[in-house]
Amino acid sequence: MSFSLSRLVVALGAGLLACAAQAxxxxxxxxxxxxxxxxxxxxxxxxxxxxxxxxxxxxxxxxxxxxxxxxxxxxxxxxxxxxxxxxxxxxxxxxxxxxxxxxGKLVLWSAKPGYVDDQGAVLKKNAFKHLSIANPKTAPYGAAAVQVLAKLGLTEATKSKLVEGASIAQAHQFVATGNAELGFVALSQVYKDGKLTGGSGWNVPGDLYEPxxxxxxxxxxxxxxxxxxxxxxxxxxxxxxxxxxxxxxxxx
The missing domain is CATH 3.40.190.10 (Periplasmic binding protein-like II)
Structure with missing residues (x-):
């Protein structure tokens, strides 16, 4: 191996070691x-x-x-x-x-296209059997969902229909699998590049829950x-x- 080639190999090796040390x-x-x-x-x-x-x-x-x-x-x-x-x-x-x-932003979402209207009137109609939310004691999006129901005066009407997920991921899963017809989930779970990735939803107005x-x-x-x-x-x-x-x- 020539002297110049040897120096090149040494230099490359030193560079790789430096990168490894920094990573x-x-x-x-x-x-x-x-x-x-x-x-x-x-x-x-x-x-x-x-x-x-x-x-x-x-x-x-x-x-x-x-x-x-x-x-x-x-x-x-x-x-x-x-x-x-x-x-x-x-x-x-x-x-x-x-x-x-x-x-974060909250959305009322259903895996079924057309099931949730863009004004959230489906909540007041109360024709569904199960409404999924995340545990409001441990998940901020669950707490936000409870705030929305309270402000809309629907706490008592929906109480027996609530299905709580341990996290917002599980709350979304309940709806995605059809175990709940609809649920309050994070917009990020069902939205990308300006549109819903599937199903139907209502972007909950920000004045219905704490930021x-x-x-x-x-x-x-x-x-x-x-x-x-x-x-x-x-x-x-x-x-x-x-x-x-x-x-x-x-x-x-």
Whole structure:
């Protein structure tokens, strides 16, 4: 091997080692409603940065309990702003890292085309047998659904028809499989690029429920992980925000 070729091999090897040293893994807890956009964002993030994202999807309340019990998560993308704020006050986050990455929207949805009208009158007709919502105690979208029913004066009328999912993912599954004729789900679960991906729905007016501000934060376990900070920065960037908007979320 010539001297110049040897130097080239050494240089390439050093470059590869440097890239490997800089790349890292980050453990991320992600609210169930953000599953589809996060998969898109994580894939692009890995291509752009070389870091690897290990995601877990589930209810925000459940993740809070897991984090309190020592789960190895380094970044938390919640379905609300109160849970990350609570962790922040408890000293479980990196100071100054919390921000709103998306503003969620609620939709009354059915897998059946034409079943839900664009004014939500199907609720007042009350001809359905089952109405799916996420557990309002642990899932912010479930709490929002309860607020909507209360403001419409339908709490008592629908009480016996409610089917609660442990998370917004399960609430959506109940409707998608036909176990419930309709349900309150996250718009992001049934919407992309300006239209519903199937079925029929009513975009619930924002004045019927409290704003669903979804905050992200770096947890203390991720304070020394460059991939954690890189992911949070990426979520604020143009590629990620474009994906977030495509799934129907608002931005703050």
């Amino acid at each position: 890292a893994e980050v453990q991320v807890a992600v609210a169930a409603n953000f599953t589809a956009p996060m998969k898109d964002i994580a894939s692009q993030f890995e291509k752009d940065t070389g870091h690897k994202v290990i995601t877990s999807f589930g209810p925000t309340g459940g993740f809070y309990s897991q984090i309190q019990n020592g789960a190895p998560f380094e970044v938390f993308l919640a379905a609300d702003d109160t849970t990350p704020e609570k962790l922040e006050k408890e000293g479980g986050t990196v100071a100054g890292s919390r921000f709103t990455y998306a503003v 669903i501000r979804q905050d992200a934060v770096i947890l203390t376990k991720g304070k020394d992980n460059p991939a954690a900070q890189a992911l949070v920065d990426y979520l604020k960037g143009p590629k990620a925000t474009e994906v977030i908007k495509a799934y129907g979320y608002g931005l703050q």
